[in-house]
Amino acid sequence: MRKKKKTVAVCGVLLAAALSLGGCSTKGGLKVVLTGGLSRNELFSVNKAAMTLPEAKLLLMTELARYRNLYGEEMLSRQFGGQTLEESVKESTLDLMGKLLVMDEMADKYQIRLNEEDTANILSASAEYMDTLTETEKAFTGASESDVQHLFEKALLADRVYAELTGEQTIEVSDDEARVVTVRHIFISTAGSGQTGNAGEEASADESQAIAAAGDAYNRAMSAYDQLRQGADFDSMAQQYSDDAQEEYQVARGDVEQKLEEALFSLDTGELSTVMQNSTGYHIFLCVNNFDREATDQNKQKLLEERRWEAFEQTYNAFARDQVCQFSQRKWDAITLDGEEITNTGLYDVYRSRFGG
Numbered sequence: 001m002r003k004k005k006k007t008v009a010v011c012g013v014l015l016a017a018a019l020s021l022g023g024c025s026t027k028g029g030l031k032v033v034l035t036g037g038l039s040r041n042e043l044f045s046v047n048k049a050a051m052t053l054p055e056a057k058l059l060l061m062t063e064l065a066r067y068r069n070l071y072g073e074e075m076l077s078r079q080f081g082g083q084t085l086e087e088s089v090k091e092s093t094l095d096l097m098g099k100l101l102v103m104d105e106m107a108d109k110y111q112i113r114l115n116e117e118d119t120a121n122i123l124s125a126s127a128e129y130m131d132t133l134t135e136t137e138k139a140f141t142g143a144s145e146s147d148v149q150h151l152f153e154k155a156l157l158a159d160r161v162y163a164e165l166t167g168e169q170t171i172e173v174s175d176d177e178a179r180v181v182t183v184r185h186i187f188i189s190t191a192g193s194g195q196t197g198n199a200g201e202e203a204s205a206d207e208s209q210a211i212a213a214a215g216d217a218y219n220r221a222m223s224a225y226d227q228l229r230q231g232a233d234f235d236s237m238a239q240q241y242s243d244d245a246q247e248e249y250q251v252a253r254g255d256v257e258q259k260l261e262e263a264l265f266s267l268d269t270g271e272l273s274t275v276m277q278n279s280t281g282y283h284i285f286l287c288v289n290n291f292d293r294e295a296t297d298q299n300k301q302k303l304l305e306e307r308r309w310e311a312f313e314q315t316y317n318a319f320a321r322d323q324v325c326q327f328s329q330r331k332w333d334a335i336t337l338d339g340e341e342i343t344n345t346g347l348y349d350v351y352r353s354r355f356g357g
Contacts (some may be wrong), residue, residue: 049053102319105319126152188243189243
């Protein structure tokens with residue numbers, strides 16, 4: 001389940017790819033030739049399109065700063081799935097660079113060009129972004145205003161390619177598919193640990209203790225449920241019984257396992273669920289709103305963008321398979337943010353404000 005909060009629908013290939021790629025390491029779906037044949041200032045090329053070291057550092061700096069600002073410096077060195085978060089971010093940044101370069105080549109194929117107004121906006125946006133960089137950030141990237149311009153040109157061309165190739169498609173998402181419900185939740189863990197009950201959590205190393213913990217959890221759940229049916233205040237019962245510090249959630253289809261989803265989406269506003277059990281414990285829900293219109297509209301936009309991107313990827317992947325690309329692993333490995341005081345995520349902010357999102 002997810003916390004009750006607004007989610008921002010992000011438009012633009014630069015932003016959408018950066019915010020959703022995760023740990024993908026395909027370098028844009030390309031077959032990459034590791035090479036030393038690039039020019040001194042180039043890191044990555046696809047046919048005639050090239051990503052320079054300063055452009056790559058601008059993207060990487062922004063992505064690492066985004067994660068650093070969200071989770072703290074120490075999280076970058078933590079291991080997740082056999083690699084550090086910093087290594088994962090570097091891989092996803094490579095994938096983003098590959099996509100931008102391929103779509104730059106697609107723009108050439110489909111004769112998509114930027115106009116004079118676009119060029120003027122890019123010049124202005126680049127100057128605005130450069131003003132946000134500290135001396136440390138400028139030194140790390142080695143970027144000039146011209147480098148920022150070239151990066152914004154690639155991103156805007158990618159947006160235009162995406163818009164051109166998806167503009168004629170009819171993609172629909174129904175209200176029911178996108179529906180988001182708001183619920184209050186009492187969770188009682190069968191682990192007896194007082195934790196939030198993540199999947200895979202073991203109840204107890206000792207079988208008899210596990211049975212006792214499960215029995216106690218069931219009794220607590222039924223006690224809370226009986227009191228709620230007799231009119232007890234849900235907030236008070238949650239404070240007294242729940243092992244989840246958070247009480248209110250927004251739930252979309254696919255957020256929870258099927259059994260819980262079916263039950264939640266069948267509740268009317270104001271209706272109390274029965275006691276439901278899964279592998280982590282017992283759950284009681286109170287439906288606050290069985291059709292949150294604002295959240296549903298946001299989720300519908302998100303699903304539409306996901307489906308547009310999935311449709312676009314078919315064309316993208318077919319094109320990418322035939323491209324000749326080169327990449328310098330040595331140059332990439334040499335880039336590190338260790339010890340650098342860098343927190344600037346303005347690249348995306350400026351792009352969003354100037355070109356939409």
